[in-house]
Amino acid sequence: MKETFGVITKANLPIDSVIPELRQSLADNRNAVLIAAPGAGKTTRVPLALLTEPWLADRKIIMLEPRRLAARSSAKYMADKLGEQVGETVGYRVKMDTRVSSRTRIEVVTEGVLTRMLQADPALEGVGLVIFDEFHERSLQADLGLALCLQSQALLRDDLKLLVMSATLEAEPVAGMLGGAPIVRSEGRSYPVETIYRPKMASVPMEETVAQAIADALRSHQGDVLVFLPGVGEIRSVEAKLRGKLPEASMVRIVHLHGSLTADAQDQALAPLPPEQRKVVLATSVAETSLTVEGITVVVDSGLMRTSRFSPRTGMSRLETLTVSAASADQRRGRAGRLMPGTCYRLWSREEQQALSPRSSPEILEADLAPLLLELSVWGVQDADELEWLDSPPAPALQQARDLLIQLGALDKSGRTVTPHGKLMAEFGKHPRMAHMLLRAMPLGLGDMGCELAVILGERDFIRYEGRAANVDIRLRLEALRGRGAYAVEEGTRRRLTEEVKRLRRELDIGFASASESSVDDIGLLLAFAYPDRIGNRRDNGKYLLSGGRGAEFAFGQALAHEPWIVVADVDDKGSDSRIRAAAPVDFEQLEANLQDELHTETQIYWDTVSKSVRGRARKKLGALPVEETPLSRPPADQVLQALLEGIRLEGLELLPWTKAARQLQERTVFIRHHDSSWPDLTDDALIGSIEQWLAGYLEGMKSRSDLQRLNLKDLLESMLSWEQRRELENSAPTHWTVPSGSRVPIDYGDIDAPTVSVRLQELFGLPETPRIAGGRVPLTLNLLSPAQRPVQVTRDLASFWSNAYFEVRKDLKGRYPKHYWPDNPLEAEATRRVRPSK
Structure with a gap:
């Protein structure tokens, strides 16, 4: 019995048992999810089965395929089942190749064709159903197409229906994104496949291991062999090695299957051979899904795939050879059991199988997002979060894409609005x-x-x-x-x-x-x-x-x-x-002459650490590349000031003309602030941090270290104190202390906890107690010296020193300086700056 669309003429496939449920789900809902195992027949059965549904109302079905080869092959297969040529009821649109007509009701599209259709007609007038096939591959175009279709459905076409079909996808998250869509499951049908693990030896090239496995499979099994390799280079290498292992009169034909082949070459790789010939198909991952290669009973899987990885940090993509996921390995293995029992050679160990990641990462998480962002901008979306995504585009990759599109002139300088040039770019596809x-x-x-x-x-x-x-x-x-x-x-x-x-x-x-x-x-x-x-x-x-x-x-x-x-x-x-x-x-x-937008001149005023001065230059650059450099004779004064201040920050305050008086004033103020936080902070760190406030106003006309030497640093620091504070400073933190001998000894405030005076012991005779400063709160630390100005004792308790340590010190000093005056009672003795007190 033959019916144009409702019943397919070939023997029933597993998907046929759930077609009624799928029809009802789409009749009752706008969206649905179909999960069907590889080989169930979803790609070629479902579009034909839904073509006569009343809700479709003679409108088109668009089916998105992630691979060109699968799009062409599935369209041809469906057309054959209808007894027609491609381009009649069933057609396709892929990169550089279109087969559609005014009669076409099912269009299989790929390579961003769906996106172009949506950009040209956001409402998709004349389309009743969009099918996303093999959605588990999570191609960037599929994610983008679904996001745009969902917004079109929400804003423009509440009668547009969406169907997501997959073999290994987790259905619930997708169903949730589709508004709680029903999930239809087909268990599928496959023949038993024996799995043979043959781990690669590290010392043997991968291509040699693969070629030997193919040769062994041809001797041990009947039927044709499908071989999965990461890329075209490996395909050629394996072919060369395999030919050396086959007899000259071999009836084995070696064919290639990958996305860069011509359409005719791809068709030849899929076509069956005469019964007396056997075929070895050397393929990339393009053969994982949606294709049935007639005659295949053996799969040899290298376990490798090649994919493009994008780095937002560098803005560059690179091709990487990676280990396949467990889901991909199962897809490949299943190719051997599509038509009859088969065998799969896995060129890795059982232990390595257990370590495989469950599934491959979605392309949207690792791809260059410049094409996606341009499409979103043309669509009118300024923020990707306005759309529904199964996995949101990563922010770093989006920012890099935005920067590139601004550089190419596709977006305005804000990066928010597409330019006329950008719209033209998008039309190119x-x-x-x-x-x-x-x-x-x-x-x-x-x-x-x-x-x-x-x-x-x-x-x-x-x-x-x-x-x-x-x-x-x-x-x-x-x-x-x-x-x-x-x-x-x-x-x-x-x-x-x-x-x-x-x-x-x-x-x-x-x-x-x-x-x-x-x-x-x-x-x-x-x-x-x-x-x-x-x-x-x-x-x-x-x-x-x-x-x-x-x-x-x-x-x-x-x-x-x-x-x-x-x-x-x-x-x-x-x-x-x-x-x-x-x-x-x-x-x-x-x-x-042609990249004027990329050329720019930047003026640089900077501190030169060699000459210790501010220098200026004009640098013509192409991006980050210096092209030409000329000195600036009269750099702007405000920029010179900023560069000079930056030089002081870089070199430190030692660049300034510190005198003893200036440094002592700083230390005295820091000492007082230690006991009274209302005083200004004149520590080095604080001065560097506030250099704009206290120093910048005095630097007019200066641009070098030698110019800075004209500054009176003591006066500058003193100006930061009020009149009352200056007077208090003299009382509470004097510069000198007058000792009993009459000498004025400078006070060292380097240690804020212990201001120190260094004085000869003989000049303190008659002084009973340690002198104090800061209103009597802080005792001076006395560094007692010998007549030769050498340290003999340090104390903050002079009374205790006279009572205890003095007599031992006196014994030592009397032995070394016998001519000097060393009284038995220092408290009653006369202080002197000489060898002996004057009479």
């Missing part, structure tokens, strides 16, 4: 860097090369070096793409990239310029438009300082390492000096 580059390139007649460069920068290095060291010069990639130069490109890859360039030219309505008309030497300028924060100037040590403030360097042997100016398109963001992976030289005159 590309990263803001690339969109800005293309918009700047076209008026200069470089739009054609800009399209080539945009395609090149969207690819990993595609040059075949054939044993030679990789070269980071992007000019070589452009030459290779054009079919020239010393490096070759796989012909299929070159054709695919060339087609992408042509499509982009058509989108932008850019006429083709021959390669001879556009010099590869202009690449540096185009890169500078895209990466104004990564313009590099060579330092004396051979490393580069980038305009964004980061350091970078080339690996040994790169010819570009001698260029004075470069622009960096890709770095590894490791260490203090990032390793440059893609760059091009640039002529500074081109930068100066």
Whole structure:
């Protein structure tokens, strides 16, 4: 029995049993969540099953797929089930490829297409249902698309329905975000899969381990083999090693499956082979979900994936090879049991399996958020918190994105409002860097090369070096793409990239310029438009300082390492000096002529620690890069004053002309304040802290240490005291004390707890008690000296000294100074400054 949409012609799949429940859930609610195991058939069954629902009212279904390959494949599969061509009832829109018509009711979209549709028509008129497939992958575009759809539903379209479909997602948080949406679950169906753990040996390259596992699997099992590898480079390496392990007359065909293949090549990788042939599919994580590769009974999993990690601290992204999550490992394993019992080789141990993280981190938490923030700004959202998110965008990454968009001119200086230039950038559907580059390139007649460069920068290095060291010069990639130069490109890859360039030219309505008309030497300028924060100037040590403030360097042997100016398109963001992976030289005159917004002159008035004076200079800079420096002959007086004060703060108060009288005045005041907090604080720390108040007014016309020597520091400090305080200071903290011999001995206030006088013992004869200051509250500390001015005793209790210690001291001094006067009773003796008292 065949029905156009309600019943699928193929044998029933697990999802079919919950279709009635799903239909009812969407009939009764605006939103729903569908959890279905891999292989249940949700991607291709659900859209067709819902197409005749009354609430849809002949409107469209939009289904968002996170991967282009899955979008094309699922659309083709659904069209086949209807006996139609893609582009009739079922079509797709992916990057650089669209197959839809006026008859299309189901559109499978990806690569930000849904976002473009929403920006063009926020109400999504003519659309009744938006499906988010494989939502567990938590792509940035899926999170953004769902947030925008929820706001559109809340403000503009209360009849718009949303369906989130996933294999491994925790359903409850999503259902809560969808307003308490019902959750429909399908248990799925899969055949038993035997898991074989074969840990990699540290001494054996990963590619060799994988190739050997594939060879063993081909000998031990029937059917085709699906191999998961982190990237294209590893795919090529494994293929080379595997061919060396297969007999010459082998009927095994090795194919690649990854996102950068042409559509035809992807179709060939998925297509079944004649019965006498076997297939080994070397794939990236693109094959984890939404695809059924016919004939697969064995999976060989390297346990690795490659992902882009963004650092808000540096503003740079880097590709990292990571261990897969437990959820991804289970998804990969399940590919072996889609059609019949299978086997999975995991190239790690059971113990390592237990240590895997449960699931991968959402892209929104680790991605460059400049594209997302630009879309939000065009949407009219100034604060990301205005929307509903399963995981909110991190604030540091949003701030870095805001800074970049301001620099590119997409947002105004406040970072809150999108500019006309920013709106044009958003319409391109590309990263803001690339969109800005293309918009700047076209008026200069470089739009054609800009399209080539945009395609090149969207690819990993595609040059075949054939044993030679990789070269980071992007000019070589452009030459290779054009079919020239010393490096070759796989012909299929070159054709695919060339087609992408042509499509982009058509989108932008850019006429083709021959390669001879556009010099590869202009690449540096185009890169500078895209990466104004990564313009590099060579330092004396051979490393580069980038305009964004980061350091970078080339690996040994790169010819570009001698260029004075470069622009960096890709770095590894490791260490203090990032390793440059893609760059091009640039002529500074081109930068100066075309990046006026990035050039600025800053006036710097600063304290020079060498000359001990204020200096002024004007520095022309490109971002953080000094370009030109000239001295300032007449710097502004207010800035000179601030620099001079900063010099005093930096060097300390010793920069000022301290006399003995000034220092003693400071110490006396500090002593009094120690006992009376109403007095001003003249400690060094307090003076430094209040330098603006007590010193700045006396520095007019001064700019060096020698100028400061004209200051009368004692008078300045004294001016901070009232007339009453000055008089009190003389009474309570005198500068000198007159001893019984008549000498005026200075008082040392260096220790606020123990002001000290140093005096010869003979000058104190006849003095019964220790003298006191501060209104009698503080006894002086007496540092008693010998006739030769050497210390013999320290005391704060003179009466006790006369009664006790004096006689021992007298015995010693009499032996050393026999001619001097050492009376038996010091209290009745005459004080003297001489050897003996005068008669």
